[in-house]
Amino acid sequence: xxxxxxxxxxxxxxxxxxxxxxxxxxxxxxxxxxxxxxxxxxxxxxxxxxxxxxxxxxxxxxxxxxxxxxxxxxxxxxxxxxxxxxxxxxxxxxxxxxxxxxxxxxxxxxxxxxxxxxxxxxxxxxxxxxxxxxxxxxxxxxxxxxxxxxxxxxxxxxxxxxxxxxxxxxxxxxxxxxxxxxxxxxxxxxxxxxxxxxxxxxxxxxxxxxxxxxxxxxxxxxxxxxxxxxxxxxxxxxxxxxxxxxxxxxxxxxxxxxxxxxxxxxxxxxxxxxxxxxxxxxxxxxxxxxxxxxxxxxxxxxxxxxxxxxxxxxxxxxxxxxxxxxxxxxxxxxxxxxxxxxxxxxxxxxxxxxxxxxxxxxxxxxxxxxxxxxxxxxxxxxxxxxxxx
Numbered sequence: 001x002x003x004x005x006x007x008x009x010x011x012x013x014x015x016x017x018x019x020x021x022x023x024x025x026x027x028x029x030x031x032x033x034x035x036x037x038x039x040x041x042x043x044x045x046x047x048x049x050x051x052x053x054x055x056x057x058x059x060x061x062x063x064x065x066x067x068x069x070x071x072x073x074x075x076x077x078x079x080x081x082x083x084x085x086x087x088x089x090x091x092x093x094x095x096x097x098x099x100x101x102x103x104x105x106x107x108x109x110x111x112x113x114x115x116x117x118x119x120x121x122x123x124x125x126x127x128x129x130x131x132x133x134x135x136x137x138x139x140x141x142x143x144x145x146x147x148x149x150x151x152x153x154x155x156x157x158x159x160x161x162x163x164x165x166x167x168x169x170x171x172x173x174x175x176x177x178x179x180x181x182x183x184x185x186x187x188x189x190x191x192x193x194x195x196x197x198x199x200x201x202x203x204x205x206x207x208x209x210x211x212x213x214x215x216x217x218x219x220x221x222x223x224x225x226x227x228x229x230x231x232x233x234x235x236x237x238x239x240x241x242x243x244x245x246x247x248x249x250x251x252x253x254x255x256x257x258x259x260x261x262x263x264x265x266x267x268x269x270x271x272x273x274x275x276x277x278x279x280x281x282x283x284x285x286x287x288x289x290x291x292x293x294x295x296x297x298x299x300x301x302x303x304x305x306x307x308x309x310x311x312x313x314x315x316x317x318x319x320x321x322x323x324x325x326x327x328x329x330x331x332x333x334x335x336x337x338x339x340x341x342x343x344x345x346x347x348x349x350x351x352x353x354x355x356x357x358x359x360x361x362x363x364x365x366x367x368x369x370x371x372x373x374x375x376x377x378x379x380x381x382x383x384x385x386x387x388x389x
Contacts, residue, residue: 001082004070008063015049019155022163022389023144024050031140033110034119035096037126038144039275039299040210040218041195044121047144048092051119061090066099076102080109080116090117097122097222103135110138123214125222125273145328146275146300149386152193153185161387166330169384170345170366172375176384182373186383190317194302194324207306211237211276219270232257236267240277241307245295245316268296275299278323282334283341294334300324318349318370318382325385337362349382 021043027034029051038044052061062083066076076099083091091109096102102122109118124143153159164174176182192198197206215237220230235257240246248268254261271277276299281291297320298304304312304320319339326332326342335341338348338358346365348358352372359365369375370382 001070001079004062004064004068004079007065007068009058011045011049011063012053012058015046015053017050017053019151020050021047021144022148022151023047023142027142028140029055029119032114032117033106033135033139035126035135035139035141036119036121036144037124037141038121039124039146040214041197041207042144042146042275043196044144045094046196048094048119048121052090052092056090060088061092062088063092063094065094066097066102067095071099075105077105077108077112080113080118084113084116089115091119093118093120095122096120097126097218107135107138110135123218123222124275125219125270145389146194146302146324147196148325148328148389149186149189149193149383150389152189152386153179155196156188156193156199157185159185163389164387166326166342166345166388169380169387174384174387176387182381182383183371186386189386190301190321191305192302194300198302204306207302211303211307214274214276215271219274223266223270232259233267233271236264237271237276237307240271240296241298241304242309244277244304245280245297245319248293248296268293272299276303278320278327280323280332280334280340282336291333297323314351314370315349318351318368321382322347322349322368322385325388328389330388338365 024047036044036047048063052063064079076093080091106118106120109116147155150161150163153161159179161176161179168174192203195207197203215233216230219225219233236253239253239256250261250264253264268277268279272279278297278299279293280295280297282294284291298307301317301320304317323332323340330342333341335346338346340347344364346359346362347368348354349368352369354367354369356367359367366378366380368380368382372381375381375384
């Protein structure tokens with residue numbers, strides 16, 4: 001346990017408070033069992049350490065990584081028992097999905113040690129309701145997305161802009177006076193601004209490695225897949241990357257992968273939950289998330305530039321950015337008359353020469369244009385949707 005404490009203190013010393021992700025203020029840190037999911041690289045570990053540094057004492061707080069060699073010979077629940085007996089009150093567990101029987105032991109820790117508060121992180125494919133024990137009544141779950149354009153401005157360029165509600169942006173009430181030449185920053189964000197680690201060198205290489213680790217390790221571990229099935233996930237993502245956005249044909253995809261048609265929907269769901277694709281659904285299901293899949297996109301524009309073999313399609317980039325940024329706070333569906341339906345608003349996305357023909361006569365409808373700095377009437381600059389969180 002001394003090694004765990006040594007590693008924890010080292011990480012804490014290296015953690016800065018200069019930039020804190022949007023979700024920090026949304027989390028009710030008073031809950032006894034908190035789960036934070038999100039794709040690799042979005043900053044979950046840093047967020048935990050920032051919470052400790054800001055609000056806890058190392059006298060009664062411990063951070064551990066479930067992937068640590070310590071857990072090859074020791075159980076989490078035994079660590080919790082020792083920790084509590086020595087006055088521990090706050091246990092932060094990173095990468096919980098790497099630990100076997102994680103849900104069973106978390107349940108026991110929650111039930112046995114009422115004085116212990118637990119925060120854990122895991123891959124986005126970690127579905128709390130599919131755990132071997134019922135944690136859904138105990139754990140409060142949060143999902144963390146990649147950087148918004150607004151967060152990118154602060155982290156990469158020290159430009160601070162407030163987050164705005166969708167209605168404020170549509171009414172041209174967003175105060176963006178502090179932001180000069182937004183289109184210059186915006187083009188860079190689309191290529192390398194979605195993940196915090198883009199600030200480091202070799203971003204393209206690290207992003208490719210992250211994608212491979214997710215497909216070859218994270219999803220197969222969670223879903224109990226063998227190596228050959230893991231390879232099919234990579235093939236499926238390659239098919240999507242070459243043709244997004246596209247209307248999925250499960251039969252043709254199954255043929256291309258030599259896989260069962262019934263498995264393709266599950267594969268897509270895993271890849272979506274892992275933060276690599278987005279499935280845009282229509283409203284036929286009547287409830288959010290239950291409609292038929294209308295189109296499939298890569299999760300964010302950085303993945304498009306990283307995975308596309310040829311020059312990315314600009315229309316695809318625009319649509320991907322729009323849905324990626326709006327879905328964090330709002331329900332986004334496919335529109336029957338335009339590109340997207342967000343809450344009660346209809347949006348058609350395009351370049352600066354996009355006309356209003358598509359949405360004539362449609363109530364609460366807007367044209368979203370790329371390559372313009374400011375909006376007017378029902379025309380909104382695309383980049384402003386990056387200020388929603």
